Amino acid sequence: MEKRYTSMERVLTTMSKHEPDKVPLFLMCTHYCAKFLDVSIKNYFSKPENVARGQMMLLKKFNNDCLNPFYSAAHEYAAFGSEVIFNEAGPPNAGEPIIKNFDDILKLQPPDVKNSKILRNCLETISILKEEVGMSVPIAGGVLSPFSLPILQMGFDKYIELIYEKPELLEHLIKINERFCTEWANMQLAAGASFITTIDSMSVSSIIPKSIYLKTGFLSAKRTIPTIKSDVAIATSSASSASILEEILESGIKAILVSHTDDLAEMKKKVGKRATLLGNLNGIEMCRWTRSDAELNVKEAIRKAGDGGGFILCDSLGDIPYQVSEDILYEISESVNKWGRYPLNWR
Template sequence: MEKRYTSMERVLTAMSMQEPDKVPLFIMCTHYCAKFLDMSIKNYFSKPENVVKGQMMLLEKFHNDCLNPFYSVAHEYAAFGSEVIFKEDGPPNAGEPIIKKFDDILKLQPPEVKKSKILMNCLETISMLKREVGTSVPIGGGVMSPFSLPILQMGFNKYIELIYEKPELLEHLIKINEKFCTEWANMQLMAGATFITFIDSMSVSSIIPKSVYLKTGFLSAKRTIPTIKRDVAIATSSASSTSILEEILEAGIKAILVSHTDDLTEIKKKVGKRATLLGNLNGIEMCKWNRSDAEFNVKEAIRKAGAGGGFILCDSIGDIPYQVNEDILHEISESVNKWGRYPLNWR
């Protein structure tokens, strides 16, 4: 008789580089779930109860293998004293930079999580979801990397100036962010999160030269990731991380969200059994897909990376755009059931 896996068992089996009953499916939705409750995105995020209800509906609708209580990077950044700016049809945006001039860095202190209503709401959401599902479904937490958070704290152009012209101040700012990142990640784990996604959009070579990253963000990642007490996945906002794969692995990353611009076959060859791959459905193109497109892309991703385990089907951003038709998400789920059953004899 075929073993029936819980979502947790399915994911843990895949991450141990073995084949479960089928390829795990992560339909990662944050603000999208406001649709299920027929409310504005602002109202959706106003109460943990709304987010919990939205995530549980996501689980039921699409047989999802992960809950995603992450609110937005804007919510995390708000703990430093900024604001969250809501849109009608997209993820929340961050408010104005809090660092107006370089000297402001010297006055900056890491926020206390317990004194931030927004962050405490996020933790309550995780705790409520944990009470709902116990150990049957993984719950994903998330943090901005200490190296990427300054994009919000001071704006991209000023941050680039800091990197090249003020290395001592850069180090000071990153150390502040490291302290916050570690505390925030581990409090999510204590609340019931199963793993943490390390959002590091600044690290990729399309943004900053690898030679600079090696002296800055890479060193920070090597210091920070070991302080997080569970497995850490990395997300680079859909940008290719191929040029820093070895560095990602050296830093201790256990799962990599693969860009839609990368070939899953090649990434799997390079990574081998050192980390699990998530990906790499194109979330932007998904907005224009019909059901045939969805099935084709699911089948291709599984064909390229599914064999032997070590693969979780997901979009390449880690957040489904608001404009994606719900029928497409149903087709993705149905296609995983059709083409993702192990053993993958159809290949």
């Protein structure tokens, strides 16, 4: 008789590089779930109960294998004293940079995570979900990487200037962010998260030369990842991480969200059994997909990376756009059930 896996068992088997019953599916939705409750995105994020309810509806609608209580990068950054700016049909945006000039870096203190209302809401969401699912479904925590957080704290242009012209101040800022990242990640784990995803859009070679990354973001990652008390995944905001793949693995990352610009088969070959791959459906193109497109893309991703476990189907950003039709999400789910059953003998 075929073993019936819970989502947690399916994911853990996959991450151990063995084949479960089928390829796990992570439809990672944040603001998208406001649709299910028929409320505005601002209203949706106003109560932890709303976010928890939206995630549970996502789980049941599409046979999803993960809960994603991450609110937004703007919410995390707001804990430093900024604000969250809401859109009608998109993710929340961050408010103005809190670092207006380089001297402000020396005055900056990490947020008091325990007493930040905006962070407590996220922790409460995690706790509600943990109460609902226990150990049957993994719950994803999320943090901005210490090296990428300054993009919001001071703006991209000023941050680039800091990197090239003020290395000592850069180190000071990153160390502050590392303390926050570690505390915030581990508090999510204590609330019930199963693993942590670090969102690191700054480290990729399309943004900053690898030679600079090796002296900055890479060193920060090697310091920070071991302080997080769970497996850690990395998401690079749909940018290719292929050029820094070995460094990502050396830092201790156990799962990599693969860009839609990367070849899954090639990434699987390079990574081998050292990490699990997630991806790499193109979320932007998904807005225009037909159901046939969805099935074709799911089948192709599984063909390239599904053999032997170590692969979770996901979009390449880790956040489904609001404009994607629910019909397409249903088709993705049905296609995983059709083409992702192990052993993969349909080719």
